[in-house]
Each structure stands twice: as structure tokens, then as C-alpha cells.
Amino acid sequence: MTHSPATPPPRALRLLERLLPAEVRDALTGDLIETFARTADARGPRAARLRFWAEALGAAWQCGTWRTALAKPSGLHLGFGLTDDLRYAVRVLRRAPAFAALCIVTLALAIGPTTAIVSVVDAVLVRPLPYNDPSRIAFVWEKDETGRPVTMGYSTIEDIRANATMLASVAAVGSWQTILSDPANPARLTGSRVSWNYFRTLGVAPALGRDFTPDDDRPGHTRVVVLTHGFWAARYGSNRRVIGSTMTLDGNPYTVVGVLPSSFDDMIQHDAEVFSPLGYVVTQPWSCRTCRHLTAVARVRDTVPFARARAQLNQLSAQLVRAHPTDYPAAGMFLTPMQQDATRASRPALLAILGAAILVLLIALANVANLQLARGMRRDDEFAVRIALGARPGRLTQQLLAEGLVIAAAGGALGLALGGAVLPVLVARLPRTIPRLDAVRLDRPVLACVAFIVIAVAIVTGLVPARLARRRAIDGAALRGGARLTGKAGAATRSMLVVGEVALALLLAASAGLLARSLTNLLAVDPGFDPANVITMRIASSGPAYRTDAATLEYRRRAISAARDVPGVLDAATSTSLPLSGDLDRYGITAEDKPLANPALAPYATGYRVNGDFVRTMRIHVLAGRDLTAQDARDSAAPVVLVSDALARSIWGGESPLGKLIHVPNARAQWARVAGVVGDVRHASLDIDDGRAIYLSEPAWSWANDEAALVVRTRANSPALVRAVHSAVAAVDPSQPVTELRTMDAVVSRSTAQRQLALVLFASFAVLAMALAAAGIYGVLAGSVAERTREIGLRGALGATPGDLLMLVVRHGLRLAGVGVVIGLAGALATTRFLRALLFGVGPTDPWMLGGAAAGLFVIAAVACAVPAWRAVRVDPVTALRE
Amino acid sequence: MLGDLEQVVLLAVLQAGDNAYGVPVQAEIRRRARRTLTLGTIYKTLARLEAKGFVASRLGESTAERGGRAKRYYTLTPAGRQAVRGSLAALRRMSAGLDVGLQAP
Secondary structure (H helix, E strand, C coil): CCCCCCCCCHHHHHHHHHHCCHHHHHHHHHHHHHHHHHHHHHHCHHHHHHHHHHHHHHHHHHHCCHHHHHCCCCCCCCCCCHHHHHHHHHHHHHCCHHHHHHHHHHHHHHHHHHHHHHHHHHHHHHCCCCCCCHHHEEEEEEECCCCCEECECHHHHHHHHHHCCCEEEEEEEEEEEEEECCCCCCEEEEEEEECCCHHHHHCCCCCEECCCCHHHHCCCCCCEEEECHHHHHHHHCCCHHHCCCEEEECCEEEEEEEECCCCCCCCCCCCCCEEEECCCCCCCHHHCCCCCCEEEEEEECCCCCHHHHHHHHHHHHHHHHHHCCCCCCCCCEEEEEHHHHHCCCCHHHHHHHHHHHHHHHHHHHHHHHHHHHHHHHHCHHHHHHHHHCCCCHHHHHHHHHHHHHHHHHHHHHHHHHHHHHHHHHHHHHCCCCCCCHHHCCCCHHHHHHHHHHHHHHHHHHHHHHHHHHHHHHHHCHHHHCCCCHHHHHHHHHHHHHHHHHHHHHHHHHHHHHHHHHHHHHHHHCCCCCCCCCEEEEEEECCCHHHCCHHHHHHHHHHHHHHHHCCCCEEEEEEECCCCCCCCCCEEECEECCECCCCHHHCCEEEEEEEEECHHHHHCCCEEEECCCCHHHHHCCCCCEEEEEHHHHHHHHCCCCCCCCEEECCCECCCEEEEEEEECCCCCCCCCCCCCCEEEEEHHHECCCCCEEEEEEEECCCCHHHHHHHHHHHHCCCCCCCEEEEEEHHHHHHHCCHHHHHHHHHHHHHHHHHHHHHHHHHHHHHHHHHHHCHHHHHHHHHCCCCHHHHHHHHHHHHHHHHHHHHHHHHHHHHHHHHHHHHHCCCCCCCCHHHHHHHHHHHHHHHHHHHHHHHHHHHHCCHHHHHHC | CCCHHHHHHHHHHHHHHHHCCHHHHHHHHHHHHCCCCCHHHHHHHHHHHHHHCCEEEEEEEECHHHCCCEEEEEEECHHHHHHHHHHHHHHHHHHCCCCCCCCCC
16 A cells, blocks of 8 residues: 555544643553554554554543652652642742741641640649549539538548448548658658548559558558658659658658659649558547538449439438537538639630631631632633633632642641740640649640641631632633622621621720720639738648647747838738638537527638737738737737628628627637738638628637638838848748738739739730731732722722721721621620629620620721721822723 | 562663663663563652662753753662662572572583
């Protein structure tokens, strides 16, 4: 056959062009064309075409597996070209560094705090306690006359142990402050006295040495201690030979028998250092049912629901009340899961802070979506061209998702780093009353949470612009050169996002306002004493030299006069209880002339056992009668007592209590005469109005406490004076520890620490939220001014004044803010009640606070309008129209 | 250890010497191994070998007889040579002393 030079089959060529990956397309096709020519020469065009087709189909067949063969073996194989998309996304973002940085930093600023707070919430509220099967462990409380849970006497706990068959075990725990005598380094230790089965009830075994045995828990056999891991490490440098050694506590030798594991965390004394057996039996006077100073810890049997165990305890309580009617104020008991109970006080604050962090996260999310949208509008042409060239809309979506993912991942990583840096600061500022703070760390649940946030952010910030890009593509308007379609749909979405941001920012601002108001209200509360210019410290006396009460009282007197002798000191006194310091020392008080059928219903009052002139030093008001005098202290046979106004009212109503006799448990004499009435002092906390108290001279008490708070009033507190007072008191007996040196102002301020922290966090979140919202408003307005340049120019040419043009933009901005504020107010009315536990003296829907926050947001919105408005005014009509 | 295809293609690239692009490689395999491999199979194997770092490639000149398309030349990297050497040595050791008709008559 003679032919014109044969050509390869065109359809086979097209097949190759379309299917082969770029890397080999040219080489392979070229090879085939070359071979075709040779084959045609040697065996004719027909054979050559046949061979070409066979090769082309063979190559096409291989196509499905090309990609895996071509990719680096260690590369990422996400399929569907996602790797390529991610690579492309990084390239695209590198070309828009300002945009990328803004998005990433915005996300990091929101993810960082969220990470830190999630870490705390996870450790404190979520993670199970470090005990064996912790969900079965519970506290048992008695019910007081107001229906609140209270601690118990030992005899009651023994009855529960004997009769509550649904509890696998019951342990009693009493608080224990003890002085470690050490000539070089005396220390005041915190710990608990516990029944021998306490650690067994929790399911914790010592890491070193042994647990307590029933033998240790008998009266007179209790001189053994188990140390916590932290104390062992700090005091003994983790020396294993400490087991079997002796330490002197309160002047008595104790044998160290065990060290607890490092994971152990006590829910009753968070800062516990030592544990010793309780050694109680029911026949001891301090084991009585009304001696309510013990916490009961129980393990509920595995198969028993809490409700049934609770029912059994209530039944038992009813029997006890029938058998001992004068020992119980009310029938009923509480059985509360330990974790829930131990975190009850901190739960509202932590959850509120977590909620605030999530709001900031949402605002940041809206802002990033907004930025993406604004940028998406400018990329109209890119998308339109790509779609015209045959990119499927799904492909564009995937690429925008990849861009979202790159931004979110970078923001997440930066946020994580930020969170890691913030976390120690946050934990250090959290009040020590929150349990489990030692367990706070950035670990797997937190990382999982951040990963979830990153993916959510990627989806939202990728899909919103993608949806719009797609709609636009279908219309193909961008290519026709018409008005930007995204224009309309995009602007609407952006406005919605800004409205949402404003609403959330308002919620945060209102909450921060409510918390700030609560704190100022709280600090404005008259604590009943004057904390300014008062120094306090804790002095203790233990060891052989202080075996007698007289020696202890003498030490107190010398400490007081040492403090008084420091120049600049006006007065000094000691008291066994110090207001707002967390002390709790309360007694049921009965009056001789107002006998009660059930003595258990006697009103409880805080007992201040004082040396020196405590009332005058603290500047507590004397309302009637007189203050205690030095003569009262010497005359312990006919003791006198001061009562607070609240106590006087609850016992005698309007009658004058002066000269009346009251019974104070544990006082030396059966009756004490009321010599004066003083003003109420906030003892437990500034927000609890429970000022019932008695003041009596310490020698009138049956024993002298081995420690007391020394309060020193100065002319003006200065660091130098604080140091001088401290060293003067410490010099009285260098072998005795002088601890907790603070100003009374610091004591008051620390009692509000949790509120202060919540306020600081809320306020910073609110500031961040408002800044983001302002940025959102600014972005939308700037975009709209840029797009409406022609319109604005036209209006200017037709005679609109600069004022008109200004209003055009500002109105737009304020309309967005207005809608946001309305939605935000509705949201605030619905949600601020979750803050109720943190509020004081202000309602959750306080109109002033909500109105103030709304006004604040309007001001910020107006400021955000300023620059775009100024730009609109500066539009030159001629240039704008010529464009 | 190299796969059978990889071994054949690597040896063919060596045999083709300086001229190792698709057509000569395919021809060497047909001539010496008496196997007909499609170019698709050969390029896929070469891509895998390149990913493993056993061969390197460069683009050559584009000629009219190829419809203006460039050639892609392949050479063995030191690692590729090492792999071939190892593979052949293993075959030799495996077959040493066996009477499978390989010895010269």
C-alpha cells in the first residue's frame, strides 16, 4: 500500500492528552509518535495504528494507579488531590500574608484562652478523681435546721458505719493543723486526722511504706503519720529512708509509716501534707453527736444506686432523731458524689468563664469567615475563570476548604502555644480552694478539643465563601463583566456575621459589667471592721515549753507587747478566729432566760477567743455596754462575753441582752454574762450576711488554742513596718513558726479572689470581643464604600453634602450595630441568669448594665464607621465617575 | 529487593546507556528479555523507581518526528546501581550449585 505519511490516530492522542499525568504526558506521547512512524515504515500504517491504540489503552489502563506511583512514598495520601489543594492553599496564603496573619492571629487569640480554660475545666470538673472507681465515693452530711449539709459527730458516723449496709465503707475525717518542731525550720503543717480505713475507702494505697491499720486507730496508739508525696519531696528530698523515722509534731514524736502516691489529691484538704489516725471511740466526750467537726466519706456498694443508699441513710437518720431528739436539729442526710460536691463552689465560675471563652471563639470564627468572604469577593475573577476552564464547583469548594483548613490549623497551633503560655498564669491566679489544680495540664482531651475546633473553623470559614463562589459560578456573571454577584449575597452574609458578632460582644460586655458591678458592690460591703492599716500573722506555740495553757497565753502576751513596741504600731491583739480568712469555729449559744426545747436548735455563733484589745484593734463598733478589759481576762471565775448585734437579735429580739447569762460550750464556767453588744462582722465571706458572734477572753475558755491570729494596727502600713513587726514577733521565740504574714486588706481581697479572676477574664474577653466586632463592622463598611465609589461620587456630583455622605455610611454601620444590639440584649436577658451564682447586689438583667453595654457597643460601632465614612466623603466625584 | 519488572527496567536503562528514554528502553527489553511491555507499564515502573530514588530523569530535546514533544532520559542513581548489584548477587547466590541448565555446556 502506498500512502501519504501516516499520522497517529487523533482520538487515541486526545485520550492520552486528557488522561496522562503531566509528568509523563509529553515523554510517553512523544515515544508513541516516534514508534508509530517506525512501525508504519516497517509494517505499514495499519499495524502502526493498531499498535498505537494498544499502547494508548495500556497507558490509560495504568492511569488509575499513576498518582500513587508518582507520589513520594512518604508523602501524604489523602486522595482526591487534597494534598495538592493544601499545597496550593499554602501558596495562595503566602501571597496574601496580611490576610493570612490577621486570620491566624484572630483565631489564636480566641483558641489560646479557650485551650487554657478547657484544660482547667477538664481537670477540675470532668476528669475522674484519682481514686479507684471514684464514681462510687461520696460525702455523707447531716442536715441542719435550714436544710443545709453540715458535718457530723463521731457517734453518728459510727451509727452509719454499723447500720448503713448499702455503704461498703465509711471513714471519718477531721481537720488537723500541727506544728512540726524543728530547731532549724519550724513549720505549720496542714493535714487531716482520719479513720484507719480512709485511704482504703478511696481505693488509694501508699506508694511507699504502709497504710494505717485498725491498731493505729485506737486511742493512745495514733502517733503514726502518712505523708503526701509533695510534702515528702519538699521536706525530705524524696528520701525513701524517711519510712520508720520520727518527726516531732506538737511536741510529740510521730513515726512516719507511709508516703502517698504523687497522683493522690485530697478533696477535703487540698493542701494536705500529713495524715494521722483519728483514734476516736464513742465513749470520748468529743465523740458526741453534737460535736459536729468530722466529715464522713463513704464508698457506696458497687451495685447499689445512690438513690437507694440515700433512702437508707434517711431512714437511719429518722431513727437517730427519734432515739436522740435533743442532738439533731433536723432529720435527713445527704449523700453527694465526692467530685460533684468538692467542685460545687467553683463550678459556676469555671463554667461561666468557659462560656465566655466559647463566645469569643464564635466571634473570632465569624470574623475569620467575614475576612474570607471579603477576600472571596476580590477573587471573583479567579473563580470564574477556573470554572469556565472546566473546574467543577466541588473542586473549588474543596480548595476553599483546604485554605480554611490551613488557616485554622495555623491558628490552632498558635492558639495552643498561647494557651500553653497562659495556662500556668491562669492556674496560679485561681483560688486555692478549687480542687485538682495540680492535675491541670494541656493533654489529650484538650488537644482533641482544639482539633475539633480547628476542623469546625475550617469547615465554616471554607464553606461559607465556597457556597457563594458556587452560586456566582452558575451565573457566570463575573466573566460577563457585570456587577459582582457575590456583591449582593456576600454582603448580606457578611452583614449577618457582623450582626452576630455585635450580639455576642454585647453579651460579653454586659456580663463583664455585671461582674464588675458585683465586685464593687462586694468591696463596698462594710465588713464590720476596718481592714486598712492592719497587719495579720499566725503565731503558734507547741513543744515541751508550751505544755501548759499558762505558757501559751504568756507567749501570746509577749508577742502582743513585742508588736506594740514597734514604732508606728497603735495596737495589737490575738484571736483564735480571723474574719474572712477561712477559719470556721462556731458554737451553739443558748441564753439562760430563753431555754430551748431542743438545744440542737441553738443559734450558731462564731467564737472569737481573744487576748489584748481585739475589738479596738479591729475597730469593731461597740453598740451597747462596754468592751472587754484586761480585768475580764484575769477574772476567769465570773467570765463576761460580748455578743454581736445579729446574735443578740436572734436570741432576745428587741430586748437588751446586757447583763443576761448565756451558755457557751467549752467555756470554763457554765454561764458567761453579756457585758456589751458589738457590730456584726462578715466572717465567712463578704457576700454572706451571717454576723452572729461572741467574743470572750481566751483564759475563760477550757483550753488555750495552740495557735492564733495576731492582728496589729499601725499608723500607716508600709513594707518596712510589716517586716519590722514580723521580726519583732518572730524574735519572741525563734523556735516557733510565724506564718501567713499579710495585711488585712490582702485578706479581704483574697476572699474575693474567684470573683476577681472571673471579672478579669470576662473583661478581657469583652474587650477582645468588642475589638473583633469593631473590626468586623469596619471591614464590611470599608468594603461597601469601596464598591459604592461610583454611587457615592454620583451622589456628590448631584449635590449631596459631605454630611449626607457621612451619614450614608454611618447609618449603614449603626444599623448593623443596632440589629446586633437588639439580638444581643435578647440573648443577655436569656443567658445572664447563668451568672447568678457570681453576682452580688445586682440582678442578672440589671437595666443599667445592659443599657451601658449597648451604649458602649454603639460608641464602638460609631468609631469603626469613622474611617470608611471619611473615605466616602473624600471620594472625588469626577474621578469616581470617570472610572 | 527489587521486583521483577523493576529489575528488568533498571537493566534495560543500563543497557540503553546514554540514550535511555522510552523507545530504546522498550526495545532493549523486547530484544534481550523477549518481553513486550507497554510504554505505560515502563513509565509507571520508572516513576516508581524514581520515587524510590533508584533512577533520575531529565527532559531532553523535542524533535519533529515526536510531534514536538520532549524526550525524558533516565539514568541510574548510585542507589539504583547498588540495588541492581544486590539483586543480581542474590540471584547468583540463590542459584549457585543448582543444575537448572544455566551452566555452560
